[in-house]
Amino acid sequence: MAAPATEIEAAQPEVPAQGRTGRAGGVRARVRAELTAEIKEAARCQLAEVGAADLSLRAVARELGMVSSAVYRYFASRDELLTALIIDAYNALGAEAESADAGVARADLEGRFRAVGRAIRRWGLAHPYEYALIYGSPVPGYVAPDDTIAAASRTSLVLTGILADGHASALGAPGAELPEALRTELERLGTQLGGDVPPPLLARGLTVWMGMFGAVSFELFGQLHNVVDERDALFEFELDRWIGLLELR
């Protein structure tokens, strides 16, 4: 409590970093990996409490019983730490979507879509600050490095996978009043995604994609406050509509 001016902390000697003898690909590297993970974990914990804007490098250092400058051996800056958290968040959401998709019979397209949609919303509600980190307003000077895009596309890939299976199995893409510029771009995007989704169907996918995250964001960011309380019912209703639009029924 006393002793100001300098950084002190009752060290919690959990994993003292030298109780472990050598061997196995370098002790240093292993300890480093562990500490990196611990820092991220503590940061994630603090993120859930105070949000990204107030995430303090010094505070996570304090919680780990180390001094703030030591953290800079693992993350060159606060932004770099945040980037790591962003990638982790994308991966966590992506994994959630993937496992939800895998839990339903491949032929049950409607069931798969519904499961994935619910999983996305559920994850967002359970990790609001991590969701805000990836789908909220980007932090000011920050530009997402390309490392994030791979992690970011996992969730989208699950969604387009369902679309591709739907198109392959039978029904698919009727209407074709797609403006030329959009059409060619969606064609490129379709092949780039590897999937077999024709532009008109992919366009509907975009609508659903934006609508779905729009709905989750509205709920999480307080835009439905004093507007709709029956959020579960609303989302299920929206799910039905998206399923109808994608002709997954």
Place this chain on the structure above:
Amino acid sequence: MAAPATEIEAAQPEVPAQGRTGRAGGVRARVRAELTAEIKEAARCQLAEVGAADLSLRAVARELGMVSSAVYRYFASRDELLTALIIDAYNALGAEAESADAGVARADLEGRFRAVGRAIRRWGLAHPYEYALIYGSPVPGYVAPDDTIAAASRTSLVLTGILADGHASALGAPGAELPEALRTELERLGTQLGGDVPPPLLARGLTVWMGMFGAVSFELFGQLHNVVDERDALFEFELDRWIGLLELR
């Protein structure tokens, strides 16, 4: 350049606050109102440069040639300044939507909707940080005071106004597979909005509402990066879809 440690600044004597003699409803009150506006203006300016998270009270004070503590005479905290900016942003967007709506013949529902949608997107693109302030992730500890809801609903009122006019003029609300809980709530919401919009139509309005801001947010927050470049075409395409869903054609 020299002289550290204390807050100094070459005072820009614009509006010296005592070059004006008495009269007219209190000089003090007028000067106070002007200075309040100037602070907000400077803050808005800084907001556009560095974003909300890095908005510094000291910096806006510096820009106005005053000392930071003086600003606290006008805004009790940084959050209070931000709240003022949020309300202003809601009002700016609402005014934009209203004037767009007013610029089209009342009977031309599709034209009105299209104009309002474009106005919303245009305003967002022109004021990304202000848009992020109101439709992005909320700042951590912050809870929107009820002052904001009036300003926030202006835009929604324009949209529901179009819906109400559409319902009154003729066509409207067919499908009725609305779950009971949602139905009753939308009924309440409908009357609360004063408009004459039956629940099924209002439900579609919600879908469009969330979809529209979802689309604008995705574009502004970088989610379409490396996905869709033809943003204009995409938004117009979405507009068509929403118009179809609302049967405004």
Place this chain on the structure above:
DNA sequence: CAAGTTTCGAGAGCAGTGCTCTTGACTTCT
């Protein structure tokens, strides 16, 4: 095994932040 190199944690320090409190000058009301 010993010498040299790299990596690490600690500490001090800088510039910046939000916010508080006090002080003295000024305006406004009685």
Place this chain on the structure above:
DNA sequence: AGAAGTCAAGAGCACTGCTCTCGAAACTTG
């Protein structure tokens, strides 16, 4: 004219991100 209220300024506190240096470990090489 005196009392009451309002204001900008300054000093200061606790905090932040980040840099730099230093000594002690951990590795690598001879």
